[in-house]
Amino acid sequence: MADRGxxxxxxxxxxxxxxxxxxxxxxxxxxxxxxxxxxxxxxxxCGKTTLLRVVAGLTEPxxxxxxxxxxxxxxxxAHRRGVGLMFQDYALFPHRDVGGNVExxxxxxxxxxxxxxxxxAEVLDLVGLAGxxxxxxxxxxxxxxxxxxLARALAPAPRLLLLDExxxxxxxxxxxxxxxxxxxxxRSVGVTVVHVTHDQSEALALADRVVVLDAGRVVQDGSPAxxxxxxxxxxxxxxxxxxxxxxxxxxxxxxxxxxxRLLPAVGLGGAEVVAVLFRGDHSVVTVRRDTDGAALEAVxxxxxxxxxxxxxxxxxxxxxxxxVPLG
Amino acid sequence: xxxxxxxxxxxxxxxxRVGLALPPLAFLAVFFAWPVAxxxxxxxxxxxxxDLSALGEVVTDPVxxxxxxxxxxxxxxxxxxxVVVGLPGAALFARYRFAGKRFLxxxxxxPFVLPTVVVGVAMLGVIxxxxxxxxxxxxxxxxxxxxxxxxxxxxxxxxxxxLWSTLDPRVEEAARTLGASPxxxxxxxxxxxxxxxxxxxxxxxxxxxxxxxxxxxILGGIRQRTLEVEIYDQTARFLHLDVAxxxxxxxLVAVVAVLAWFSRTQQRRAVVLGQRRAVEVQQRPSxxxxxxxxxxxxxxxxVLLGLPLGVLVARSFSTPQGWGLANYQALDNxxxxxxxxxxxxxxxxxxxxFAAAATVVAVVLGGCAAWAIAGxxxxxxxxxxxxxxxxxxxxxxxxAVTVGFGFFVAFDQAPLDLRSSLWLVPLAHAVVAMPFVVRxxxxxxxxxxxxxxxxxxxLGASPxxVWHEVDLPVVTRAAAAAAGFAxxxxxxxxxxxxxxxxxxxxxxxxxxxxxxxxxxxANFGQAMALAVVLMALTVVVILGIDRLRPAGASxx
Numbered sequence: 001m002a003d004r005g006x007x008x009x010x011x012x013x014x015x016x017x018x019x020x021x022x023x024x025x026x027x028x029x030x031x032x033x034x035x036x037x038x039x040x041x042x043x044x045x046c047g048k049t050t051l052l053r054v055v056a057g058l059t060e061p062x063x064x065x066x067x068x069x070x071x072x073x074x075x076x077x078a079h080r081r082g083v084g085l086m087f088q089d090y091a092l093f094p095h096r097d098v099g100g101n102v103e104x105x106x107x108x109x110x111x112x113x114x115x116x117x118x119x120x121a122e123v124l125d126l127v128g129l130a131g132x133x134x135x136x137x138x139x140x141x142x143x144x145x146x147x148x149x150l151a152r153a154l155a156p157a158p159r160l161l162l163l164d165e166x167x168x169x170x171x172x173x174x175x176x177x178x179x180x181x182x183x184x185x186x187r188s189v190g191v192t193v194v195h196v197t198h199d200q201s202e203a204l205a206l207a208d209r210v211v212v213l214d215a216g217r218v219v220q221d222g223s224p225a226x227x228x229x230x231x232x233x234x235x236x237x238x239x240x241x242x243x244x245x246x247x248x249x250x251x252x253x254x255x256x257x258x259x260x261r262l263l264p265a266v267g268l269g270g271a272e273v274v275a276v277l278f279r280g281d282h283s284v285v286t287v288r289r290d291t292d293g294a295a296l297e298a299v300x301x302x303x304x305x306x307x308x309x310x311x312x313x314x315x316x317x318x319x320x321x322x323x324v325p326l327g
Numbered sequence: 328x329x330x331x332x333x334x335x336x337x338x339x340x341x342x343x344r345v346g347l348a349l350p351p352l353a354f355l356a357v358f359f360a361w362p363v364a365x366x367x368x369x370x371x372x373x374x375x376x377x378d379l380s381a382l383g384e385v386v387t388d389p390v391x392x393x394x395x396x397x398x399x400x401x402x403x404x405x406x407x408x409x410v411v412v413g414l415p416g417a418a419l420f421a422r423y424r425f426a427g428k429r430f431l432x433x434x435x436x437x438p439f440v441l442p443t444v445v446v447g448v449a450m451l452g453v454i455x456x457x458x459x460x461x462x463x464x465x466x467x468x469x470x471x472x473x474x475x476x477x478x479x480x481x482x483x484x485x486x487x488x489x490l491w492s493t494l495d496p497r498v499e500e501a502a503r504t505l506g507a508s509p510x511x512x513x514x515x516x517x518x519x520x521x522x523x524x525x526x527x528x529x530x531x532x533x534x535x536x537x538x539x540x541x542x543x544x545i546l547g548g549i550r551q552r553t554l555e556v557e558i559y560d561q562t563a564r565f566l567h568l569d570v571a572x573x574x575x576x577x578x579l580v581a582v583v584a585v586l587a588w589f590s591r592t593q594q595r596r597a598v599v600l601g602q603r604r605a606v607e608v609q610q611r612p613s614x615x616x617x618x619x620x621x622x623x624x625x626x627x628x629x630v631l632l633g634l635p636l637g638v639l640v641a642r643s644f645s646t647p648q649g650w651g652l653a654n655y656q657a658l659d660n661x662x663x664x665x666x667x668x669x670x671x672x673x674x675x676x677x678x679x680x681f682a683a684a685a686t687v688v689a690v691v692l693g694g695c696a697a698w699a700i701a702g703x704x705x706x707x708x709x710x711x712x713x714x715x716x717x718x719x720x721x722x723x724x725x726x727a728v729t730v731g732f733g734f735f736v737a738f739d740q741a742p743l744d745l746r747s748s749l750w751l752v753p754l755a756h757a758v759v760a761m762p763f764v765v766r767x768x769x770x771x772x773x774x775x776x777x778x779x780x781x782x783x784x785x786l787g788a789s790p791x792x793v794w795h796e797v798d799l800p801v802v803t804r805a806a807a808a809a810a811g812f813a814x815x816x817x818x819x820x821x822x823x824x825x826x827x828x829x830x831x832x833x834x835x836x837x838x839x840x841x842x843x844x845x846x847x848x849a850n851f852g853q854a855m856a857l858a859v860v861l862m863a864l865t866v867v868v869i870l871g872i873d874r875l876r877p878a879g880a881s882x883x
Contacts, residue, residue, distance in 0.1 A: 016609040056504050060614060078503040079512075084506040091497040104515070108506030156505060175640045 005192025006069045006159035008032040010056065013064035015050050015216075024050045026216040027064065032160075032209075035274065037193045038188055039207035041200060047216040049088070052162045055194065056085045057292060068160060079108070084158030084191075088165040090149035092137045097150050098124070099133030103157035108293070125152040126185065142169050143178070150182075154189065161186070163195040167202060179205045200240045204228060210234050234326050242299045252326040259322020260298035262287065262314050269313035271296075276308055283308070289316065298321045332435055348699035351692040358758050359722050362733025363579070368634035369736050370572030378610040391557065395577065398553040401468060402537040409532045410525060412476055412481025412631075419624045420484060421491030422638045424614045431628070435481040437862075440812075440869050442542025442819030443478070444852070448843065449635035450474045450691045452642050452855070459638055466548030474542045477631060479532045482853055486531070490524035491517075529664045530589040534582060540822040541836070545843065554578045555728045558883040559825065562732060572736070579852070582725060598693035623740055634834040636862065643855035647848055654852035658860075671857055676840035678861075681834060682817035684790035685756035690806060691811040692757070693764030723762035727822030730758055752834065760813035767812060771805030772798075811872030815865050835861045 010030040016023045025047045039219050040048040053059040055066050057078035066073045073081060093101050100121055106116045124130055127147040137148060146166060153161060167175045167184070183206045184194050197203050203210050204224040212220040212227065220232040231237035234245045234252040244255040262285060274295065275286040285298045286307050296316070300308070308314070371377060420432060450473060454464040494517065502512035540555040547556065554574055561571040612621045633811050646653040658671040658751040722730070734755050775798055781794045821836040828837050835857060842854035846861065 038756075058500050058503065066873060077508075078500070079506045079508050081504075082506075085501070087497045089495075089497075089499055091495055091501040093516055095500060095504070095516075104502065104507075105505035108511065109504075152501075152505070 004036065004188055005035040006093065007034050008160055008192060008194065009067040009070075010051070010055065011065050012065070013051070013054055013061045013066065015047075015054060015059060016062050023062075023216050025054070025061070028213075029219055030211060030218070032192055032194060032223075035187075035190055035192055037195065037206065037208045039182065039203035039210050040194060040196045040213060041170035041198070041203045041210055041239070043198055045215075046196075046213040048213050049164055051213070052085065052164050052194065052196055054085050055160075057081045058085075065100075067242045080158075082156070082158055084153040084156065084161040086149050086153045086161070086163045086166050088168055090145045090169075091224055092145060092148060092152070094137060095100055096137070098129065098135045098137060098140075101116065101137060101148055102133075102155050103149045109156055119155060120151075126154065126189075127151045128301065142171075143174050146170060146178075156192065160192045160194070163193065165197055166195065167199070168197070175199075182206060194326065212239065214239075230324060231326060235274070237324075239325055243295075246294050246296070250325065253327055254324040255296060255297040255318055256322035256324070257284070257297045260287075260296055260304065261317040261318040261319065262298050263317055265313040265315055269315050273308050273310050274311040274315065276310060278302075287314065287316065288299050337508075338396070344699045347695045349745050351696040351699075354692050355722065355758070356759075357728070358734075358754055359725075361430055361566055362730065362737040363725070365558075365737035366572045366575050366729070369568055381569040382573045382576065385570055386577070390801040391574070394552050394554060394557050398555075399536060399581075401471060401475075401551075401553070402533050402539075404468075404541075405472055405479070405536040406529050408472055408476050409479045409483050410529060413480055414487065414730055415624055416480070416484040416628065417488035419621060419817050420488035420609070421494070421760075422496065423617065423621060424610060425612065425621060432485070435484055435632070436869055437630070437636070437866055439479065439481040440815045440819065440865055441478075441540070442821060442836045442839075442861055442865070444545065444821050444839045445634075445639070445862050445865075446474055446478050446845055447542050447545030448839065448854060448858045449639040450477065450542075452638035453635050455546075456457040460635075463629060465546055468551060470546040471539070471543055471551060474538045474546055475532075475539065477635060478542065479535060480631060482531050482535075483525075483528045486636040487521055487524045488783065491521060494520055520706050526589065528811060530585060533585060537585070538578065538728070538822075540726070540728055541840075545840075555822065558728050559822075562735070562826065567633070568736065571732060577731055578726060579729060586721075614805065615872045639855060639862070643852070643859040645855075646852060648794075654752055654849075654856035656857060657849065657853055671838050671842070671853060673768055674833045674835050674857070675860060678818055678864075681753045681756060682814050684750070684753035684758060685817040686810050686813045688753065688757035689760040689764050689817075690810045691759045693809065694768060694806060695766035695814075696761070697765050697772060699721055701769045710719070722758055723766075727820060728826070730755055731823030731826035734823065747829075749832070751827050752832075753817070754829055756817040756820050758811075759820055759823060760816040763812050764809040766808040768802075768805050800855050811868050814870075815868045818861065818865055818868070860875050 008030070009032075010028060012029060013025050013029050014023050015025040028051060030038075030051070040051065042048050050059060054061050057073065057076060066164070068081070093104065096104070102120045102123055103116045106119055111119070120133060121130070121241045124132055124217060127150050129147050129151065130143070134149075137145065140148065146169070146302055148164070149282070153297070167178055170178070179202055195203070195206060204227075210220075210222065210224050211218055211317050212228045212232070214235055220227055220236050228240065231240055231242070231254060234254075237245050237252075238252045241253050242256075244257060244260070246253055246255060270291065271287045271289045273285060277284040277286075281302055283300045283302065286295055287298065288295050329523060371379060375644070416435075420428070428810050441449075448661045450470060451465060454460045454462065454470055454473060456463050456465060458465075464473070467493060485558055498520075499512050503509070507515060537553075538555050540559070541554055543553045543556050544559070547553075548674065552560075554577065558571045558574045558578070561567045561574065643654055644650050715718050733750060738751065779797050780793050783797050784790070788796060818834075819836060820834070822839070824834050824837055825840070828834055839854050839857045839861065842850045844859060
């Protein structure tokens with residue numbers, strides 16, 4: 001097993017697909033330190049899967065290059081790169097059992113059968129499927145398939161592991177349980193990980209660093225906390241799930257919902273409640289400002305202030321500390 | 328697949344199904360089982376007593392053994408050649424999008440449905456005595472192989488390509504990232520997953536080439552003979568009916584053995600695949616490798632499929648006086664001084680008439696059978712349906728020559744003396760075509776999701792209205808496609824017809840074969856012209872039905 005992950009450098013990689021209007025990847029740069037866990041975040045079609053495929057050697061870039069520990073991988077075919085890739089929907093071999101799937105890479109590497117068996121058992125144990133070697137993959141549940149795919153990718157001990165929406169096919173509850181588990185696993189193995197997802201909470205929870213892609217370009221690169229605190233653009237803010245992106249005179253700004261205060265109307269008031277969503281410990285109250293018609297969401301802890309109803313008139317106050325200029 | 332929940336008492340379901348299945352089963356009993364039984368009787372009970380000596384003599388005769396051995400190995404070789412040549416084509420259709428793809432997919436079917444006689448004639452034009460190729464291969468195994476590949480290429484490309492296009496390409500890519508070279512990834516992952524389709528295609532190709540008749544008759548000369556040709560010669564030339572019957576039995580046993588082996592392997596190999604819609608996995612070819620692959624494949628298809636047909640058309644316009652329509656104009660003339668001569672154009676009329684009759688019989692009876700099989704999938708009648716299904720498929724594996732020969736021996740005496748009946752040929756064609764009709768209709772009928780019917784009835788549609796709104800649109804298209812297929816099968820049918828057609832009422836393939844058998848350039852030219860007419864008729868029918876087929880219902 002790799003004690004330490006590899007360093008990955010992606011330099012000005014551009015990919016154009018025949019017949020597409022814009023490049024799928026447009027001169028993308030990315031540096032990943034050994035052992036780092038980077039999340040590539042973006043909506044579908046932003047190019048994040050294409051970037052993984054370029055690194056794995058499955059898609060040839062039209063320009064730019066990929067370096068692994070300083071070695072240029074241009075022209076190196078996928079099977080000689082030693083990069084692990086876990087596919088969206090897992091792409092398990094349907095005609096092989098769990099053991100057959102996991103040992104595949106070891107077989108390709110020419111490992112002796114006895115060593116293979118030991119390594120397969122070790123990796124299955126690591127993902128919590130000890131003793132599952134002889135089960136067919138057909139009847140496995142989503143979570144079990146995900147573990148088999150992970151074990152298969154980890155078995156040959158790649159120094160770089162690429163994950164394409166590894167939790168995408170799973171339901172919310174299972175995902176929330178697996179995210180910390182995965183992070184712990186990768187750090188214990190010491191492998192460098194590039195993790196593609198469109199789920200911002202997954203990216204923020206798992207990664208050391210978040211890289212946001214939009215339309216084939218990197219639009220933000222930073223620690224989860226930094227990206228959360230200071231989204232680089234209205235696009236990033238909306239993608240991270242912030243509803244209150246307002247256009248002001250100095251450009252767009254983000255208003256954090258907990259910074260929006262709702263006050264009983266003085267006179268006619270300046271805004272109106274258009275929706276109330278009760279969420280248990282808090283309510284999300286959507287109001288429309290009379291001046292510009294902008295909708296803002298406010299988070300109101302349960303048990304504080306008046307009970308707002310749709311149609312109520314009110315006044316708004318915004319805590320300046322909760323206003324983040326964008327772009 | 329959604330399992331249908333049985334909502335009606337099972338006994339009622341089973342009875343209407345039995346009622347529907349009876350006419351087709353009775354038809355097969357009279358026009359398939361009885362003729363086969365007549366062959367058995369003729370071969371094993373020549374004088375009203377069981378006598379295996381004729382069979383013994385046939386099996387031990389060195390000439391016959393050589394024929395049987397040749398039949399077997401040429402079929403194996405043809406099958407292997409078809410698979411090897413067809414796999415790249417299957418990959419092309421499975422993995423790439425390119426201009427004209429849809430048309431090519433349909434056009435590939437043309438050689439497959441072409442009458443064997445036309446294929447033989449077309450091949451003669453390329454590798455025959457005066458063919459465009461520099462060598463004369465007629466009378467050699469190479470000519471037969473080439474014709475068999477030409478004929479069956481589409482079976483492999485369409486069957487294997489159909490399955491391949493639903494395989495997730497990422498499974499192969501996963502193997503690549505785990506250290507498998509492209510060839511290794513194909514061998515370890517894609518090939519095992521394709522095996523069911525390869526087995527299906529191989530067994531079809533094997534059956535067709537094992538019972539190959541028209542192609543071998545025209546291209547094999549006197550040296551290369553299959554069992555089918557031998558059966559025909561023993562009957563029509565040497566009048567050794569007992570030998571012919573024994574040969575037909577040997578062949579029948581071999582064919583049934585192959586079918587049985589095939590259905591067993593298919594059951595064993597049922598693997599649950601992570602299937603995807605073809606649209607998601609196909610790309611435009613990018614990069615020089617993919618473009619070279621595309622170009623090489625298209626050139627190969629053009630040469631393999633286009634050249635023989637192109638040469639055939641060119642030959643039909645070639646006369647001793649240069650290019651012209653003389654061959655076509657001659658089709659309308661009865662030659663003076665020959666009483667047995669029938670104007671070739673009459674053969675066109677005969678063929679169309681027989682094909683229409685055969686189509687009606689095959690579609691009506693095949694429709695009943697398909698409905699009985701697919702009408703529902705509730706458990707109590709499941710075995711019944713499977714049984715009917717199997718019984719209906721046996722004629723598919725039986726050679727046309729056996730059917731024709733069986734008609735020939737069974738219907739020449741009371742109670743059913745059809746020797747002089749015009750119905751003899753269409754009935755034989757219906758027996759050959761009906762399994763195809765059932766094969767096309769059953770998947771279409773099953774493709775109607777029961778939830779759609781339930782949704783329609785919950786929305787207020789009466790049972791009749793449900794059938795009208797939900798089932799009928801699917802059934803109409805499938806029935807039209809099946810009718811077209813039956814029509815094409817009948818148009819090109821040669822093996823059975825050669826036994827049954829009366830001298831005065833030849834069908835097109837028979838007229839072509841007769842013209843080929845007469846000496847002289849004029850007759851050869853006429854054969855070419857007739858073959859082009861037959862090809863044109865078939866192509867029109869086939870291109871028409873490929874548009875009518877419900878998408879994804881069946882590969883054939």
